[in-house]
Amino acid sequence: PSAPFAPTASTHPLQTPFTTMTYLDLMIEAIAALKDRTGSSKHSIVKYLEDTDGAELLNGAVNRALAKGIADGVLSTAPGHGGSYILTPETRAAFNKKKSAAK
Secondary structure (H helix, E strand, O other): OOOOOOOOOOOOOOOOOOOOOOHHHHHHHHHHHHOOOOOEEHHHHHHHHHHHHOOOOOHHHHHHHHHHHHHHOOEEEOOOOOOEEEEOHHHHHHHHHHHHHHO
16 A cells, blocks of 8 residues: 655645744734835735745635734724834834844
């Protein structure tokens, strides 16, 4: 008998280079890196992550991560810019602190 099918990185559709980070962590990292004062749209967040990490993101997972971020108070929508997301001041401070500690 042949061995059971074992998905590899190239055949498994959910396999991405960033398997240790959650989608919400990826969204936070992208919004912080984009540094748009009026907020970052979902499209620009996904484009940034695909360009830098070279992986395709699942649309439903991105939507759930953004919704969870807003519900948890980690993200908020940019006032006056519907569909754009910004980090809350607490999240930005924690992200910058974690980033500087890693250096």
